Every structure is written in C-alpha cells, then in structure tokens.
Amino acid sequence: MKQKTVARELIEKAGVDIDKLLDLLVRNAAAELTTYYYYTILRVNLIGLEGEGLKQIAEDARIEDRNHFEALVPRIYELGGELPKNMVDFHNCSACPPAFLPPDPTDVKAMLEVLLKAEQCAVRGYTQICNMTAGKDHRTYDLALAILHEEIEHEAWFAEFLGNGPSGHYSREGRPNSPYVGKFLNAGQG
Amino acid sequence: MPAKDDTAAVGGGQIAAPDQGVPVRYTRELLARFDGTDPRLPVLIAYHGRVYDVSRCFLWRGGRHFWHRAGRDLTDAMAEAPHADSILARAVCVGIFDPG
Ligand code: HEM
Ligand code: HEM
Numbered sequence: 560m561k562q563k564t565v566a567r568e569l570i571e572k573a574g575v576d577i578d579k580l581l582d583l584l585v586r587n588a589a590a591e592l593t594t595y596y597y598y599t600i601l602r603v604n605l606i607g608l609e610g611e612g613l614k615q616i617a618e619d620a621r622i623e624d625r626n627h628f629e630a631l632v633p634r635i636y637e638l639g640g641e642l643p644k645n646m647v648d649f650h651n652c653s654a655c656p657p658a659f660l661p662p663d664p665t666d667v668k669a670m671l672e673v674l675l676k677a678e679q680c681a682v683r684g685y686t687q688i689c690n691m692t693a694g695k696d697h698r699t700y701d702l703a704l705a706i707l708h709e710e711i712e713h714e715a716w717f718a719e720f721l722g723n724g725p726s727g728h729y730s731r732e733g734r735p736n737s738p739y740v741g742k743f744l745n746a747g748q749g
Numbered sequence: 750m751p752a753k754d755d756t757a758a759v760g761g762g763q764i765a766a767p768d769q770g771v772p773v774r775y776t777r778e779l780l781a782r783f784d785g786t787d788p789r790l791p792v793l794i795a796y797h798g799r800v801y802d803v804s805r806c807f808l809w810r811g812g813r814h815f816w817h818r819a820g821r822d823l824t825d826a827m828a829e830a831p832h833a834d835s836i837l838a839r840a841v842c843v844g845i846f847d848p849g
Contacts, residue, residue: 579816582815582816583815586815651810654808654815655808656806656807656808657807683831683832684831686831687830687831690831
C-alpha cells in the first residue's frame with residue numbers, strides 16, 4: 560500500500576470524496592485526450608471558404624485540450640489515482656460524448672455545433688470539479704479553474720461563429736496557447 | 750396529455766411515439782430490470798415520476814453515468830449534477846414511474 564501524502568490526508572479531512580474526485584479527473588482527462596483526437600479529424604475537414612476561417616480556432620482549442628490532458632495527469636497520480644491500462648477503456652469512460660465528424664463534413668454549421676457541444680460539456684465538467692474542491696483541495700481547484708477559464712473561452716469562440724452575438728473574447732490570434740494552464744505544464748513543454 | 754402535475758415538460762424531452770401505447774407504468778422492481786446489465790433491454794431511469802430511455806446516450810453506456818446506475822429513481826441525484834434537468838431533452842420519455 561502506497562503511503563498517503565499529507566496533501567491527500569488533508570483533502571479527505573476537509574470532506575472531499577477522493578474516489579469521486581479521481582473518477583471525475585480521469586473521465587475529464589479522457590474527454591480532453593479524445594477531444595484532441597476527434598478535433599484532429601475536424602481540423603483536417605475544415606476546408607473551403609467557410610471552413611478555413613474556423614481552422615485556427617479549432618486548432619487552438621485542440622492544442623489547449625491536449626494541454627489540459629497533460630496538466631491533469633500529474634494531479635491524478637499525486638492523489639493516488641491512475642489512468643486505465645487499456646486506452647479503449649479510457650476512451651469509453653470519457654466525461655463527454657465523442658466529438659464525431661458530422662455526416663456531412665462540408666456542413667460548417669454542423670461542424671461548429673459539434674465543437675460547441677464539446678466545449679460546453681467540458682465547462683460542465685470543470686465547474687463540477689471546482690464546486691467539489693473549492694476551499695478544500697486548493698491545488699486541484701486551481702488546476703480545474705485554470706482549465707475552466709480556457710474552456711469558457713473556447714465555448715465563446717465557437718458560439719460567436721454560430722452567430723450567438725459578441726462574446727467579448729478574442730481568439731489567441733498567434734498569442735501563446737494555454738494562458739491559464741501554462742503554469743501547470745512544467746514538464747519541459749510549457 | 751401530460752399528466753396531473755406540471756413536470757410533464759421537464760427537460761422538454763421527446764416523447765415516445767403515441768402508437769407504442771402510452772403511458773407505461775414502471776414499478777421500482779420493473780424499472781430495476783432496465784439497469785443496463787441486460788444488453789437486450791433498453792436502459793431506463795426515473796426522474797420526477799417519469800421514466801426516460803437513455804439507451805442511445807454515450808454517457809449512459811452500460812447503464813452507468815459517472816457514479817450513478819440506471820434502473821433507479823434519480824430524482825434526488827440531479828442536485829449535484831453539472832447540468833439542469835433540461836438535459837433530459839436528450840433522452841426519450843417512455844412512461845411513468847410508480848414506486849407504489
Ligand atoms: C453527479 C452526477 C452527475 C454528473 C457528474 C453528470 C454529468 C454529466 C455530463 C458531464 C454530461 C454531458 C453534458 C454535455 O454533453 O454537455 C451529462 C449528460 C447527461 N446526464 Fe448527467 N450527470 C450527473 C447526474 C445525472 C442525473 C442524476 C441524471 C438523470 C436523472 C443525468 C442525466 C443525464 C443525461 C440524460 C445526459 C445526456 C447524455 C448524453 O447526451 O449522452 N445526469 N451528465
Ligand atoms: C412523457 C411521456 C408521457 C408520460 C410520462 C405520460 C404520463 C401519463 C400519466 C401519468 C397519465 C395518467 C394515467 C393514469 O392515471 O393512469 C397519462 C394519461 C394519458 N396520456 Fe400520457 N404520458 C406521456 C405521453 C403521452 C403521449 C405522447 C400521449 C399521446 C400523444 C399521451 C396520451 C395520454 C392520454 C390520452 C391519457 C389519458 C388521459 C385521461 O384519460 O385523462 N401521453 N399519461
């Protein structure tokens with residue numbers, strides 16, 4: 560049996576159900592990595608006059624979602640959790656439905672809806688992790704909040720394209736990715 | 750029809766085709782058979798007196814939704830969910846729940 564860290568002991572003492580928290584962290588990590596994969600296919604298909612205009616924000620969201628995966632994994636292990644051995648299991652435990660390419664890939668609106676739904680699902684996931692950890696597990700909270708900031712911006716980018724009015728957010732437009740999560744990406748990739 | 754209270758509109762969920770015979774009444778025992786363990790049966794959940802079919806939801810595969818199990822009344826579980834009950838619009842209302 561691995562020795563409990565003081566951090567884990569104190570989080571439990573503060574009343575966080577660590578098994579539930581780990582379940583959510585793993586499922587949301589799965590959502591990020593699978594989204595990275597599915598967005599790769601979406602990006603490839605974002606072509607033509609309309610599609611090309613979307614390509615860069617889809618790409619920024621894709622890279623940042625992968626960063627979220629990278630940032631979540633150390634915390635999962637720190638808390639005593641682990642990723643499933645089999646990647647099929649990992650895919651299937653995702654906290655969000657797969658962001659499949661729409662049946663008609665030239666339908667840019669359908670494409671946007673897939674992207675928007677995926678981001679909205681992610682916003683739910685991190686809001687819940689923040690709610691569970693606020694004032695109790697400061698490190699997970701800080702991480703989940705950083706990711707939440709980025710997911711909310713992604714949602715805003717896609718919603719704006721769908722004609723839901725101005726969001727007040729600017730896309731990265733060449734600025735570095737992951738302005739919030741960057742500080743957690745310390746393994747030589749930040 | 751929707752029924753005697755005002756929860757009929759919960760989630761604005763789709764409603765099963767009328768010619769499939771409406772409504773179907775589920776007791777707690779009957780509902781429990783639709784918990785996703787039998788792959789031949791649809792996956793059902795109860796919420797505020799209604800029974801919803803979530804068989805086509807990715808996030809309910811195998812009758813599991815995070816730490817929740819299908820085949821049960823999940824009315825009280827909604828409070829801690831990161832969504833409103835309007836999410837049930839993605840499921841299909843197939844009957845009424847009558848725990849007896
Ligand atoms: C703590 C408990 C729960 C968590 C963490 C949770 C989480 C989620 C998440 C993240 C989604 C995806 C939302 C999206 O795509 O934007 C979802 C979908 C859904 N949830 Fe929950 N939920 C919980 C409880 C419940 C309960 C109690 C019910 C029903 C009474 C329910 C019914 C649904 C349904 C029908 C969907 C749509 C499924 C789909 O599109 O595949 N959830 N839930
Ligand atoms: C969300 C799905 C539905 C639920 C949960 C539901 C529930 C109910 C309930 C609880 C009753 C009272 C039954 C009783 O007292 O024995 C009822 C009656 C009835 N429902 Fe539904 N229902 C649904 C959908 C529908 C649909 C789609 C139709 C037709 C298009 C329909 C038509 C009727 C009719 C005709 C009655 C009898 C009304 C009466 O005699 O007062 N229902 N339903």
